[in-house]
Amino acid sequence: MLNIIWLSFFFIAFLSGLYQFFMLGNSAIFNDITLATFTLSKTAFEISLGLTGVLCFWMGIMKIGEKSGFIDLLTNFLSPLLKRLMPDVPDKHPALGAMVMNLSANMLGLDNAATPLGIKAMQHLQTLNPDKDTASNAQILFLVINTSAVTLFPLSIFTYRAQMGAADPTDVFIPILIATYASTIAGLIAVASVQRIRLYDPVILSYLAGFSGFIGATLWYFSQLDQAIMQQQSALLSNFIIFSLIILFMAGALKRRINVYEHFIDGAKEGFSTAVMIIPYLVAMLVAIGVFRASGAMDLILQALRSVLQIFAIDERFVDALPTAFMKPLSGSGARAMMVETMQTHGADSFAGRLASIVQGSTETTFYVLAVYFGAVGIKNARHALACGLIADLAGIIVAILLGYLFFG
Numbered sequence: 134m135l136n137i138i139w140l141s142f143f144f145i146a147f148l149s150g151l152y153q154f155f156m157l158g159n160s161a162i163f164n165d166i167t168l169a170t171f172t173l174s175k176t177a178f179e180i181s182l183g184l185t186g187v188l189c190f191w192m193g194i195m196k197i198g199e200k201s202g203f204i205d206l207l208t209n210f211l212s213p214l215l216k217r218l219m220p221d222v223p224d225k226h227p228a229l230g231a232m233v234m235n236l237s238a239n240m241l242g243l244d245n246a247a248t249p250l251g252i253k254a255m256q257h258l259q260t261l262n263p264d265k266d267t268a269s270n271a272q273i274l275f276l277v278i279n280t281s282a283v284t285l286f287p288l289s290i291f292t293y294r295a296q297m298g299a300a301d302p303t304d305v306f307i308p309i310l311i312a313t314y315a316s317t318i319a320g321l322i323a324v325a326s327v328q329r330i331r332l333y334d335p336v337i338l339s340y341l342a343g344f345s346g347f348i349g350a351t352l353w354y355f356s357q358l359d360q361a362i363m364q365q366q367s368a369l370l371s372n373f374i375i376f377s378l379i380i381l382f383m384a385g386a387l388k389r390r391i392n393v394y395e396h397f398i399d400g401a402k403e404g405f406s407t408a409v410m411i412i413p414y415l416v417a418m419l420v421a422i423g424v425f426r427a428s429g430a431m432d433l434i435l436q437a438l439r440s441v442l443q444i445f446a447i448d449e450r451f452v453d454a455l456p457t458a459f460m461k462p463l464s465g466s467g468a469r470a471m472m473v474e475t476m477q478t479h480g481a482d483s484f485a486g487r488l489a490s491i492v493q494g495s496t497e498t499t500f501y502v503l504a505v506y507f508g509a510v511g512i513k514n515a516r517h518a519l520a521c522g523l524i525a526d527l528a529g530i531i532v533a534i535l536l537g538y539l540f541f542g
Contacts, residue, residue, distance in 0.1 A: 138519065142421035146428035153429050165427045173423030177416040181408055188404035191249035194379055195234070196400025197393055199227055201385030203378075207233045214340040218330060219271040221261060228257030232275055234378075239284060251279055251502075252407055252509045259510040267514040268507060274324045276506055276518050280497040281316040281525035284309075287494040293473060294490055299481035306355065308536040309494035314348055316496045316529030323521040407509050414508025418500050422463045431459055450542075451534050453478075453485035458492045458530045462523060465498040488537035495529035 150166055153159040208215075208229040215222065215229055222228055231254035238247035254275060262269040268276075287309050294302035318341075325332050332338075358366065386393045425431070435455060442449040454475060460468040475489040499522040507515060 139417065139421050142425045145430050146424040149428040149430035149433060152433070159429075162429065166424055169423040169427035170420050173419045174416050176423075177419040178412060180419075181412045181415055185405060185408040188249045188252065188408050189401040190404070192253055192404035192407070193397035193400035194382060195231065195250060195253050196396045196403075197386050197391075198234070198378075198382040199230065200391045200396050201382050201389065203381050203385045207237075211340075213336050217334050217337055218274060218325075221269065222258070222271050223261075226257065226261070228254055228261070228271075231257055235279065239279065247279075248505065249404060249407075251275075251506055255506045255510050256403075256407070259512075265510075266512060268512050268516050268518050270328050272507075272512070273516060273518040273521065274321075274328065274330075276503060277320040277324050277521045277525060278317065279506070280499045280502045280522045281313070281320040281529065284313055284494060290472075290490050290494050293469070294476070294481050294486075297473065297476040297481035297486070299476075299486075302481075305487055305490045305494070305540075308491045308533065308540050310348065310351075312491055312495035312529050312533040312536055314345075315532040316525045319528030320521060320525030323524040324517075327517050327521065410511070411505055411508045414504045415501075418504035419464070422467070422500065425463075426460075426467065431456065434459070448538075450484050451488060451537065454488035454492055454534075454537070457489040458533075461492065461496055461530070462499040462526045463501075465501060468493055468498070484537065484541055487541045488534065491533040491537055492530055495533040496526045499523060499526055 146166060150162045153162040208225065211233055212224060212229065215232070216224065231250055235247055235250035235254050238250055255272060258269065258272045258275065259265065262272065287306070290305065290309065291302045294305070322332065324330070355366075383393055386396070435452060438455070439449055439452055442452065456471040457468050457475060460471050472489045472493045476483075476486040479485040481487075499519070503515060503519060503522065507513075507518075
């Protein structure tokens, strides 16, 4: 699947370039496409270089967490659920703790912490994988849940909206959380249908009901606060929790009389080697995405969609937010740029500006996460991971559009 998708980006970009050159007279199009290959290759290396320090630190902290026994407590809480979703992962395996930490970091919007934790989880899962080049069922489920994970505090989106002059930057808060939760459920159902996981199991249903209640209560509480207080409290809570975990890990390790510094260094060394391993996978994916963007293929798709909607007299206002939707699975920075561009063009409080913000928060960058996480363990055959991840993305985007009309239409 990855091979087909990767080649498709280049061939579609080439065909789009031919169209732009011969039909539209754009003589610079192939120069732009070629330039994108150099630019994105450099960008991929810079991203990997930027991740190195973060990976070293958080993998070192994770090593301390493993030795302190604190992660075992979190794992025990979710073990009944994870056992049913991932029957191939043994009880109390270190992968379970790493996955719990990763999903927790994603919910708090702590991207810098979530990535190394997710890579650590993928590495642990790889030790159970009988075919090292092919993704296992557990790895696929974890990746899909990760790419669609619920984010309770989308502070970066609020910040961009405030910078763009939104009267109430947080007015998209509830729609974002509903959309990202829908994306998570869709991804879980997609993987479960392929892997024949029984989601109607009473234990699974109980956990899902509990999570839904927690998210609902969180939504209700923060929706009662005004913008300034909500941003202040959500930021304080996120940062307090993550730093408290660091202190708890260290305190637990000291209680067990474990050499904290030594284990941190061991984990940090693993983080450095992981950052180096990621580079070729990230270069391959980002260059393909950059070529696709530079060729104008996305603009052609949007123009064709507008024409179809006009024929059937369907409201086409949502099309202005689709560049963000199309870019979101491909590139996080690209999607952010599209969101900002939409707000600049139409206004932060316009329908398109609000909808682009909701779409931006509705799902994750599937191709990036797939390249980084699977690249970190050398997996080349993603099996149904990409398809299920894109199903989750599609569900999140569709729900985001519907919520945009419901709340602001």
